Amino acid sequence: MSGTGVIITSFLTASVEWVEAFTIVLAVALAIGWRRAGTAGLAALMLLAVLAAFGAGAINAIGNLRIVQFVIGLFLMLFGLRWLAKAIARGAGIKKLHDELAEFAALSGSAALAETRSAILIAFQGVLMEGLEVWLIVVALGVQTGHTLDAAGASIAALVAVMAAGAALRAPLAKVPENTIKFLVGCAILGFGTFWTLASLGYAWPIGDYALPALMGFYAAGGLLTIRLLSRPEAIVGQA
Amino acid sequence: MRALVKALFGDAHNLGAVLLAVLLSAALLDTEARTLAGVVTPILLLGAAVYLARR
Numbered sequence: 054m055s056g057t058g059v060i061i062t063s064f065l066t067a068s069v070e071w072v073e074a075f076t077i078v079l080a081v082a083l084a085i086g087w088r089r090a091g092t093a094g095l096a097a098l099m100l101l102a103v104l105a106a107f108g109a110g111a112i113n114a115i116g117n118l119r120i121v122q123f124v125i126g127l128f129l130m131l132f133g134l135r136w137l138a139k140a141i142a143r144g145a146g147i148k149k150l151h152d153e154l155a156e157f158a159a160l161s162g163s164a165a166l167a168e169t170r171s172a173i174l175i176a177f178q179g180v181l182m183e184g185l186e187v188w189l190i191v192v193a194l195g196v197q198t199g200h201t202l203d204a205a206g207a208s209i210a211a212l213v214a215v216m217a218a219g220a221a222l223r224a225p226l227a228k229v230p231e232n233t234i235k236f237l238v239g240c241a242i243l244g245f246g247t248f249w250t251l252a253s254l255g256y257a258w259p260i261g262d263y264a265l266p267a268l269m270g271f272y273a274a275g276g277l278l279t280i281r282l283l284s285r286p287e288a289i290v291g292q293a
Numbered sequence: 294m295r296a297l298v299k300a301l302f303g304d305a306h307n308l309g310a311v312l313l314a315v316l317l318s319a320a321l322l323d324t325e326a327r328t329l330a331g332v333v334t335p336i337l338l339l340g341a342a343v344y345l346a347r348r
Contacts, residue, residue, distance in 0.1 A: 127311065127315065130311045130314070130315075130338065131301070131302055131303055131307060131308065131311050134307060134310060134311060134338060134341060134342055134345065135307050135345070137342045138307075138342045138343075138345035138346045139346070141343065141346035142345075142347070145346065147346060147347065182296050182300070185296070185300035185301075189301065243338060243342075247334055247335055250318075250334075251318060251330055251331060251334060254319055254322055255322060256318075256331060258331055259328065259331065264331065268335055271339070272335065275339040275342075276342065279342070279343050279346070283343075283346070
């Protein structure tokens with residue numbers, strides 16, 4: 054598989070997560086200042102980088118390619134299924150769409166931000182938690198395809214893009230079409246996971262590598278159909 | 294730690310749905326109808342996504 058798919062998927066996944074992390078850091082920064090909030094966020098990013106290097110090394114150390122493919126495929130299915138289900142639920146109006154402005158308002162009004170130490174912890178934990186899914190994608194997609202550096206580079210590029218947009222706006226990035234991105238990434242990741250898991254179990258895909266885009270297309274078509282069937286009147290059209 | 298586990302596996306329903314799909318696929322691969330695994334597994338997973346979305 055070419056690195057392009059890995060780069061696009063990593064970039065989109067990371068964008069969604071970094072937008073949420075930025076909202077947290079912004080709220081904390083307005084309470085205790087950019088220097089402390091930024092340092093806490095940076096510390097979390099450094100921990101994530103160590104985790105990514107450790108994770109990639111640990112998976113490579115397994116040695117048996119089929120086991121590696123199975124483990125990675127399983128984790129990608131777990132991740133992709135979660136994102137696809139969430140995007141379908143939000144697209145159909147079963148669950149509320151994620152609202153960065155509401156998240157920001159709730160966090161800004163939180164009593165925890167009044168104390169510097171707990172505010173620093175909130176920034177650190179927020180970036181770390183949002184970054185864990187980025188870590189999973191970078192390690193899983195990167196190791197399996199041999200494009201770990203490309204995947205890591207794409208997630209860093211997403212971080213830079215979100216930071217630049219956030220710095221320019223000086224507000225939560227509420228206009229990012231998060232649910233649409235989650236839907237697309239969910240379909241892509243679930244496609245990767247299905248493809249590799251079955252291949253690791255000894256299944257030879259009849260159409261070879263073309264099965265990968267076919268799987269993604271199947272999940273996308275099925276997801277859109279489900280959204281249409283489950284849609285409630287108040288659902289926002291075009292959100293997934 | 295709890296957040297790490299949740300980030301990796303999701304909730305019990307998510308984990309159960311994926312494990313069920315994998316086990317059924319593995320069982321199917323041991324039969325003469327093994328070629329169907331490539332069709333059955335995605336259908337199972339899409340069904341799981343619909344179930345999880347409606348919860």
